[in-house]
Amino acid sequence: MNKKISQKIVSYKVSTEEQKQEASVKxxxxxxxxxxxxxxxxxxxxxxxxxxxxxxxxxxLYLTIxxxxxxQGTDHELRRPFEVFINSKNMDHFQWIVALTRxxxxxxxxxxxxxxxxxxxxxxxxxxxxxxxxxxxFMPSLVAEIGWAIEDHLQKIGMxxxxxxxxxxxxxxNEKRAEFEDSAAAPVGEVSDFPPTAEVCxxxxxxxxxxxxxxxxxxxxxxxxxx
Numbered sequence: 001m002n003k004k005i006s007q008k009i010v011s012y013k014v015s016t017e018e019q020k021q022e023a024s025v026k027x028x029x030x031x032x033x034x035x036x037x038x039x040x041x042x043x044x045x046x047x048x049x050x051x052x053x054x055x056x057x058x059x060x061l062y063l064t065i066x067x068x069x070x071x072q073g074t075d076h077e078l079r080r081p082f083e084v085f086i087n088s089k090n091m092d093h094f095q096w097i098v099a100l101t102r103x104x105x106x107x108x109x110x111x112x113x114x115x116x117x118x119x120x121x122x123x124x125x126x127x128x129x130x131x132x133x134x135x136x137x138f139m140p141s142l143v144a145e146i147g148w149a150i151e152d153h154l155q156k157i158g159m160x161x162x163x164x165x166x167x168x169x170x171x172x173x174n175e176k177r178a179e180f181e182d183s184a185a186a187p188v189g190e191v192s193d194f195p196p197t198a199e200v201c202x203x204x205x206x207x208x209x210x211x212x213x214x215x216x217x218x219x220x221x222x223x224x225x226x227x
Contacts, residue, residue: 121147
């Protein structure tokens, strides 16, 4: 297509190859789709379902988180949570569960950093008291356990980084645990992944904190008052 120049040319500039590449990169970045509330829901979404069974109810809750894949097939492919569903035969919590799923889904679709939801939910305490999961993990409330499940999901899709324990630290923890178990016999009939006299860790909420060498140390995550 020809274009007629009606004004006088006063100057001109020849683009270098580097400038052309920069312009190409900027154009490609402008076409990257980020998560926001105007992103329409595809006909099909991939997701995961987590079973949440508490001693507070005879019926389990099933938490389903569906994800949307943005910029699929490109170097900028992202997997982000899009919607949440919670199902259970127990109707005692129906109202607040429906409200929670709608709020969570709305925050996910809004885009931006949604990882703050995990810490907010894990910090909810039931006034009637929490409960211990098999293995000694303490849950302060049902909402907190849903928060832990969401955290696990966000770690799987890469939005949160799973804390890792170094091989050296893990070896020290194993040695301390073996030393403690040798010096303290477990009560009959009490089954746990950690010593029965252990306390709840404030960092990972697992009943795995013991006193070793004058220092309170968690045998699950490695947290120690002595650094």
